[in-house]
Amino acid sequence: MNSPHASRASVRPLAAVAAVIALFTLGNALIAGCGGNKTSQSGDTTATATPAPAPAATADAGDEGAKIYAEKCTVCHGPGGKGDGPGGAALNPKPRDHTDGSYMNTRTDAQLLEVLHNGKGAMPAWKGILSDEQMQAVLKHVRSLAVPPYPGS
Numbered sequence: 001m002n003s004p005h006a007s008r009a010s011v012r013p014l015a016a017v018a019a020v021i022a023l024f025t026l027g028n029a030l031i032a033g034c035g036g037n038k039t040s041q042s043g044d045t046t047a048t049a050t051p052a053p054a055p056a057a058t059a060d061a062g063d064e065g066a067k068i069y070a071e072k073c074t075v076c077h078g079p080g081g082k083g084d085g086p087g088g089a090a091l092n093p094k095p096r097d098h099t100d101g102s103y104m105n106t107r108t109d110a111q112l113l114e115v116l117h118n119g120k121g122a123m124p125a126w127k128g129i130l131s132d133e134q135m136q137a138v139l140k141h142v143r144s145l146a147v148p149p150y151p152g153s
């Protein structure tokens with residue numbers, strides 16, 4: 001609705017840097033949460049501690065999806081979305097490689113949102129933690145990672 005994010009190509013490198021920085025800043029806390037929180041209750045809204053302000057990166061004010069991803073997803077899915085985050089190392093099946101367009105692009109938005117809401121295997125359910133708007137934003141970010149690019153919207 002309100003995110004005209006002008007040129008994706010110029011935003012991405014900065015977003016990646018921001019993601020890495022954020023991962024480093026938040027890594028420990030997230031890993032702790034990740035390990036201890038296997039059965040998350042779906043009513044639990046305590047989640048979000050405000051993240052430390054990213055040092056140098058004035059980047060992505062507009063790119064909420066990238067921010068959410070860096071805060072909540074890279075711990076398992078990895079900073080580049082390849083499924084190689086530290087929190088996912090011990091999981092089986094592994095966190096999904098979001099850059100793998102040959103799989104990801106076969107999934108509809110509805111299917112991915114379903115998993116985001118309700119979880120799948122070790123993938124946590126985000127219902128009650130992320131708002132619908134945040135789900136959409138982070139889905140958009142996930143879509144932006146696919147290689148080859150997602151042909152849909």
Ligand code: HEC
Nearest residue numbers: 072073076091093094095096112115120121122123124138
């Ligand atoms: C605790 C580790 C963990 C975290 C944190 C996590 N995921 Fe996952 N995710 C997984 C695992 C494991 C799978 C593979 C599940 C399966 O296929 O059984 C997965 C799968 C997925 C998939 C693929 C669903 C499909 O249809 O195959 C998407 C999309 C996804 N995650 C998005 C996210 C997003 C967005 C976040 C952050 C809001 C996130 N994940 C956070 C572990 C995690």
